[in-house]
Amino acid sequence: MAKRIDVSGLSAYYGTTKAIEDISMSIEPRSVTAFIGPSGCGKSTFLRTLNRMHEVIPGARVEGKVLLDDENLYASNVDPVAVRRSIGMVFQRPNPFPTMSIYDNVVAGLRLAGVKKKSVLDDVVERSLKGANLWKEVHNRLNKPGAGLSGGQQQRLCIARAIAVEPQVLLMDEPCSALDPISTLAIEDLIGELKSQFTIVIVTHNMQQAARVSDRTAFFNLAGVGQPGKLIELDDTQRIFSNPSVQATEDYISGRFG
Amino acid sequence: MTSSSPAAPRGRERRPRDSRVGDKIFMNLARGAGILLLVIMAAIAGFLAWRSGMALSNNNGNFLTTFEWTPDAPKPVFGIAVLAFGTIVSALIAMVIAVPVAIGIALFISHYAPRRIAQPFAYLVDLLAAVPSIVYGLWGALFLIPHMDGLTSWLNQYLGWTYLFDQTRTGTPRNLFTVGILLAIMILPIITAVSREVFRQVPRMHEEAALALGATRWEMIRTAVLPFGRPGIISASMLGLGRALGETIAVAVVLSANSVLSLHILDAGGGTFAQNIALKFAEAGNNGRDALMASGLVLFVITLLVNGAARLIIARRKEYSGANA
Amino acid sequence: MTTMTTVPEDARPQVGPRLTANRLPRWTPPAVAAGSIAVGCGIGAAAGLQSHLQWGLISALLFLVGGYLISAQVEGRRQAKDRFATSVVWVAFILAVVPLVSLTVYTVQQGIGVVNGNFLSHSMKGVIQSGPGGGIYHALLGTLQQVGLATLIAAPLGLLTAVYLVEYGRGRLAKAVTFFVDVMTGVPSIVAGLFILSLWNLALGFSYSGFSGSLALAILMIPVVVRSTEEMLKLVPNELREASYALGVPKWKTILRIVLPTAIGGITTGVMLAVARITGETAPVMMLVFGADYINSNPFDGPQQSLPMYIWQQYSVVNNDFGYARAWGAALVLIAFVMGLNLIARGIARWRSPKGGH
Numbered sequence: 001m002a003k004r005i006d007v008s009g010l011s012a013y014y015g016t017t018k019a020i021e022d023i024s025m026s027i028e029p030r031s032v033t034a035f036i037g038p039s040g041c042g043k044s045t046f047l048r049t050l051n052r053m054h055e056v057i058p059g060a061r062v063e064g065k066v067l068l069d070d071e072n073l074y075a076s077n078v079d080p081v082a083v084r085r086s087i088g089m090v091f092q093r094p095n096p097f098p099t100m101s102i103y104d105n106v107v108a109g110l111r112l113a114g115v116k117k118k119s120v121l122d123d124v125v126e127r128s129l130k131g132a133n134l135w136k137e138v139h140n141r142l143n144k145p146g147a148g149l150s151g152g153q154q155q156r157l158c159i160a161r162a163i164a165v166e167p168q169v170l171l172m173d174e175p176c177s178a179l180d181p182i183s184t185l186a187i188e189d190l191i192g193e194l195k196s197q198f199t200i201v202i203v204t205h206n207m208q209q210a211a212r213v214s215d216r217t218a219f220f221n222l223a224g225v226g227q228p229g230k231l232i233e234l235d236d237t238q239r240i241f242s243n244p245s246v247q248a249t250e251d252y253i254s255g256r257f258g
Numbered sequence: 259m260t261s262s263s264p265a266a267p268r269g270r271e272r273r274p275r276d277s278r279v280g281d282k283i284f285m286n287l288a289r290g291a292g293i294l295l296l297v298i299m300a301a302i303a304g305f306l307a308w309r310s311g312m313a314l315s316n317n318n319g320n321f322l323t324t325f326e327w328t329p330d331a332p333k334p335v336f337g338i339a340v341l342a343f344g345t346i347v348s349a350l351i352a353m354v355i356a357v358p359v360a361i362g363i364a365l366f367i368s369h370y371a372p373r374r375i376a377q378p379f380a381y382l383v384d385l386l387a388a389v390p391s392i393v394y395g396l397w398g399a400l401f402l403i404p405h406m407d408g409l410t411s412w413l414n415q416y417l418g419w420t421y422l423f424d425q426t427r428t429g430t431p432r433n434l435f436t437v438g439i440l441l442a443i444m445i446l447p448i449i450t451a452v453s454r455e456v457f458r459q460v461p462r463m464h465e466e467a468a469l470a471l472g473a474t475r476w477e478m479i480r481t482a483v484l485p486f487g488r489p490g491i492i493s494a495s496m497l498g499l500g501r502a503l504g505e506t507i508a509v510a511v512v513l514s515a516n517s518v519l520s521l522h523i524l525d526a527g528g529g530t531f532a533q534n535i536a537l538k539f540a541e542a543g544n545n546g547r548d549a550l551m552a553s554g555l556v557l558f559v560i561t562l563l564v565n566g567a568a569r570l571i572i573a574r575r576k577e578y579s580g581a582n583a
Numbered sequence: 584m585t586t587m588t589t590v591p592e593d594a595r596p597q598v599g600p601r602l603t604a605n606r607l608p609r610w611t612p613p614a615v616a617a618g619s620i621a622v623g624c625g626i627g628a629a630a631g632l633q634s635h636l637q638w639g640l641i642s643a644l645l646f647l648v649g650g651y652l653i654s655a656q657v658e659g660r661r662q663a664k665d666r667f668a669t670s671v672v673w674v675a676f677i678l679a680v681v682p683l684v685s686l687t688v689y690t691v692q693q694g695i696g697v698v699n700g701n702f703l704s705h706s707m708k709g710v711i712q713s714g715p716g717g718g719i720y721h722a723l724l725g726t727l728q729q730v731g732l733a734t735l736i737a738a739p740l741g742l743l744t745a746v747y748l749v750e751y752g753r754g755r756l757a758k759a760v761t762f763f764v765d766v767m768t769g770v771p772s773i774v775a776g777l778f779i780l781s782l783w784n785l786a787l788g789f790s791y792s793g794f795s796g797s798l799a800l801a802i803l804m805i806p807v808v809v810r811s812t813e814e815m816l817k818l819v820p821n822e823l824r825e826a827s828y829a830l831g832v833p834k835w836k837t838i839l840r841i842v843l844p845t846a847i848g849g850i851t852t853g854v855m856l857a858v859a860r861i862t863g864e865t866a867p868v869m870m871l872v873f874g875a876d877y878i879n880s881n882p883f884d885g886p887q888q889s890l891p892m893y894i895w896q897q898y899s900v901v902n903n904d905f906g907y908a909r910a911w912g913a914a915l916v917l918i919a920f921v922m923g924l925n926l927i928a929r930g931i932a933r934w935r936s937p938k939g940g941h
Contacts, residue, residue, distance in 0.1 A: 085472030099485035284835035291743035362675025390863020408634030476668035504771025565769035
């Protein structure tokens with residue numbers, strides 16, 4: 001269920017502005033990789049290039065290669081829709097579909113793929129909500145609107161929705177930044193459990209969070225305002241936070257800037 | 259600056275002070291304007307009802323079921339059956355054509371068109387809304403009708419079996435179908451404009467949620483955009499319906515009026531409330547005028563209901579989206 | 584948690600969908616469109632259909648169906664549906680463009696030869712209606728006077744009502760006014776005409792005049808002015824009002840000196856759009872102004888003419904080529920006037936828009 005990602009020579013643009021430049025890295029399967037770095041360093045942009053969500057913004061484009069196992073996501077005959085089914089995404093702010101019930105939210109992806117059988121959908125709902133540690137809280141109100149849940153619950157609902165389609169990779173774009181500490185903790189625990197099945201990439205603003213949840217950490221930085229973001233280094237989380245090999249990383253970790 | 263004291267004393271004060279008097283006058287002026295508006299609305303209903311009552315008491319036919327319109331005859335007979343039928347059928351045809359097309363155009367502007375086209379095009383559609391209805395009517399009569407000949411006989415030939423498109427009398431296509439098409443073109447801009455705004459308000463994060471689940475663009479629109487925009491589309495359509503029901507002069511120019519009530523929408527003839535008023539008004543006598551007022555009152559009530567419904571839907575939508583903000 | 588978990592990539596089951604899919608090349612939609620148009624025209628010409636409307640409809644149908652089938656064959660059902668939706672949206676766009684272009688082009692074509700100095704500066708007095716000649720001066724004058732009077736009534740009333748709703752409006756009365764302003768927006772113009780007729784002409788005994796037309800136009804105009812002004816006043820930041828109160832300026836002066844001037848750009852736009860809307864109204868004018876062939880420069884006494892009514896009469900009463908020509912000429916002038924107002928209004932809106940003025 002989990003695949004590795006190899007990125008080589010990747011740059012992304014918004015119109016004529018270059019947002020990230022020449023990034024190469026490998027992301028291990030069944031592990032958590034965290035992206036950290038100051039605001040505007042392109043870590044979210046980079047994350048969105050990994051499932052071709054970057055290009056849904058008008059004028060945005062990507063150069064370079066992203067290999068999922070051995071398939072290049074940016075090859076000309078690749079269908080971005082299929083890519084997004086294989087690589088799920090959880091966003092910064094919880095975004096359950098406001099007009100749908102909890103149940104419908106979870107199965108939204110499967111319904112799109114044409115799954116109609118009630119028994120299959122029921123199974124998936126239960127499995128995904130259990131996987132997202134939400135089943136106990138909502139199993140008796142599956143037909144209530146998803147928007148009626150608390151922020152933390154909504155975010156776990158979004159995770160359930162993302163894992164319901166059984167992706168190989170799960171991308172998380174600052175999934176806890178809109179949540180309170182207790183909800184954040186619940187999500188962090190969940191990430192720890194999910195990594196046994198999925199390759200997880202998480203962008204976070206919070207260095208403690210990166211240290212807590214991730215196996216490997218990538219530090220991004222930019223030379224100045226208006227300059228494209230670059231990958232500074234990628235290493236085991238322990239090493240990054242104890243003994244990074246680049247001075248800029250150490251400065252950032254120890255709070256000297258950013 | 260009439261008053262320079264920063265904190266006016268609380269409570270009612272008898273001593274007239276400039277600022278207070280000024281405030282009171284101004285506020286009552288503003289409130290008076292608001293009240294005058296309510297009075298006008300009440301007066302519209304009241305005067306029409308009063309005149310209608312006079313006409314109805316002289317009517318020897320059944321106001322609801324009679325086909326003829328001869329209120330000035332020695333023995334006045336008039337009814338709104340043909341008019342109500344024509345008004346509703348032509349408006350429905352207009353809706354059936356205009357609503358899907360308008361949603362398409364709105365989606366085109368909000369989600370499909372390249373940006374360079376979208377903005378000027380949205381602007382053009384807005385300008386289309388400003389074209390006076392008499393010009394639409396003139397265009398309909400002198401340009402559209404000659405071009406409808408072929409389409410009409412075509413529909414009759416291939417879809418005649420549906421009864422609806424069966425043409426039983428030949429003649430110029432001055433029929434309810436043509437009127438429906440013309441009305442559709444006229445209400446397109448308003449429906450498009452409102453739907454477009456609603457579609458633009460769909461939060462980006464909902465669209466991205468759908469895309470990230472592996473939705474194609476159309477599936478994204480179906481899961482995220484249309485459900486969110488549904489109340490807006492409904493109320494936009496109601497606004498369009500209101501206009502179609504009340505349109506006068508374009509219908510008067512295009513439809514050849516007679517008192518035939520027929521579901522063969524390709525047969526020339528029929529009538530609508532507004533058209534009937536416009537055409538019969540000039541030569542109407544006293545009772546004739548009152549009878550027209552009665553039909554106008556019915557039209558007024560119908561449009562009131564349609565618009566009221568639209569407003570209620572919009573109001574509900576506001577609460578609903580507030581809960582999810 | 585910081586230990587690295589390198590899971591050996593052992594026997595991974597083949598999971599998930601394939602990433603690659605058969606894709607149609609980018610030029611497919613335009614190619615299908617071109618093909619459909621060619622075939623549509625071919626069928627149209629072969630079957631001897633004289634109306635180009637049918638040619639277009641056949642082409643559009645071919646485009647929709649053809650695009651769907653090709654895509655379904657190559658790319659599968661989901662992609663085909665997506666492409667079908669895209670095609671439908673594009674067809675809707677073209678369906679909207681066709682009447683727009685046709686209407687403007689046709690009006691300009693028919694009207695441009697008619698409009699000249701003579702046409703603009705002469706009335707129909709003494710002109711044989713069924714013959715050539717004559718002009719729209721009396722109608723132009725009438726329209727300007729009627730619309731001007733209607734604006735003089737509706738603009739202050741609408742403005743005051745909006746001020747009431749935004750600055751004072753609380754409670755049931757304000758709610759009722761808000762609701763009925765909305766309802767009033769939907770009053771059919773012919774009903775407004777009937778109302779003024781029964782009140783002004785029948786109950787109060789006044790006779791036909793430009794002014795009674797203005798009254799009906801004002802009824803149509805008020806709700807539009809209220810709505811747009813309301814929106815603009817709501818955009819004025821509360822800090823401005825509070826700053827003024829803090830200086831001890833009474834509320835009414837704050838509204839007159841601070842709030843209204845701040846929003847004046849938007850308000851002007853709203854009023855101009857409302858003027859554009861009522862300028863084209865025919866039905867109430869027809870009932871109340873009655874129509875005249877001669878110049879009557881007094882809107883308070885006797886029948887007048889107006890542009891929309893002139894078009895109507897030239898079309899339906901004269902009803903021959905000379906009448907049509909004059910109708911098109913007047914229509915061109917009317918459209919130009921209304922569009923001009925629209926463009927100026929939007930220009931003002933854009934010019935003052937970002938901060939609502941200073």
